Amino acid sequence: SATIIDGAAVARRIRAEAAAGVATLDRPPGLATILVGDDPASAVYVRNKRRLCVEAGMRDLHRHLDGDVTEVDLAAVLDELAQDEAVTGILLQLPLPPHLDAASLIARIPPEKDVDGLTEASAGRLALGRPGLRPCTPAGVLALLDAYQVKLAGAEAVVVGRSDLVGRPMAALLLRRDATVTVCHSRTRDLEAVCRRADVLVVAAGRPGLVGAGAVKPGASVIDVGIHRGPDGLRGDVDFEAVRAVAGAVTPVPGGVGPMTIAMLLANTVTAARRLGQPGH
Ligand code: NAD
Numbered sequence: 001s002a003t004i005i006d007g008a009a010v011a012r013r014i015r016a017e018a019a020a021g022v023a024t025l026d027r028p029p030g031l032a033t034i035l036v037g038d039d040p041a042s043a044v045y046v047r048n049k050r051r052l053c054v055e056a057g058m059r060d061l062h063r064h065l066d067g068d069v070t071e072v073d074l075a076a077v078l079d080e081l082a083q084d085e086a087v088t089g090i091l092l093q094l095p096l097p098p099h100l101d102a103a104s105l106i107a108r109i110p111p112e113k114d115v116d117g118l119t120e121a122s123a124g125r126l127a128l129g130r131p132g133l134r135p136c137t138p139a140g141v142l143a144l145l146d147a148y149q150v151k152l153a154g155a156e157a158v159v160v161g162r163s164d165l166v167g168r169p170m171a172a173l174l175l176r177r178d179a180t181v182t183v184c185h186s187r188t189r190d191l192e193a194v195c196r197r198a199d200v201l202v203v204a205a206g207r208p209g210l211v212g213a214g215a216v217k218p219g220a221s222v223i224d225v226g227i228h229r230g231p232d233g234l235r236g237d238v239d240f241e242a243v244r245a246v247a248g249a250v251t252p253v254p255g256g257v258g259p260m261t262i263a264m265l266l267a268n269t270v271t272a273a274r275r276l277g278q279p280g281h
Contacts, residue, residue, distance in 0.1 A: 030088050031089045088113065116136060118164070224257065227253060238253075
């Protein structure tokens with residue numbers, strides 16, 4: 001049966017490397033997280049990001065704004081952080097309350113400080129294969145595949161999902177690594193048959209248990225990005241118990257991709273500090 005990919009262990013190693021990177025800088029990088037309102041899930045995510053940022057030796061430059069903040073006031077905060085030399089990375093926690101336009105606010109983040117990799121500039125750099133900060137979750141998937149020495153050049157890779165946050169940048173990253181990439185989405189015909197072609201199958205559909213054993217080629221590497229909170233705890237988009245009997249390697253949920261996202265955020269912040277060449281770096 002399949003190798004269980006230990007995302008917690010790989011994430012721990014990447015956080016330790018980020019901490020070692022911080023130690024080589026003359027001045028600690030500063031990570032500005034911005035939380036708008038009191039969405040409990042977002043509050044937990046931001047708290048974990050801040051905790052691990054401090055653990056890696058970075059400065060926690062958090063801003064918490066009221067849920068009824070105006071777009072003008074939030075834009076002013078982003079502009080101030082963009083100018084501030086103590087700020088290396090800016091992370092605007094999503095989703096924002098519905099009265100705020102996320103796209104135009106994200107656009108105020110300078111690409112050099114875009115540690116979430118979500119600006120148009122970062123997406124364009126990824127699409128064109130130029131240096132830039134990559135979105136954390138797909139970058140984390142790639143780091144997991146590399147940690148387990150999964151061969152990508154020439155491999156058939158299938159990505160299920162085409163969101164701006166996960167699926168689309170995932171496909172671009174795999175393409176840059178010379179995989180033959182197929183992207184599936186809600187209109188794909190015969191999803192199982194397409195997935196069964198994959199040597200590397202990345203599932204980010206947001207549908208619990210969507211991918212079962214019948215969608216997996218024997219020996220394939222299966223990465224489950226989905227996270228769903230159910231009565232018996234967390235589960236993913238992949239039917240883990242069924243798929244582990246067929247796959248060569250598979251990520252569990254929790255303990256697979258989940259811990260990688262914050263680890264890559266820390267890695268991106270170190271990269272941003274080096275590239276910004278902030279005074280003393
Ligand atoms: P999304 O809803 O924005 O996008 C889902 C994509 O899947 C869409 O492109 C849609 O076309 C496709 N899709 C939906 N149903 C499908 C089906 N039946 N067959 C084929 N394709 C289908 O979601 P997202 O933001 O990309 O997130 C996907 C999942 O990953 C969610 O469960 C989310 O919670 C999780 N997630 C996890 C992390 C992490 O850190 N591990 C980070 C981001 C998202």
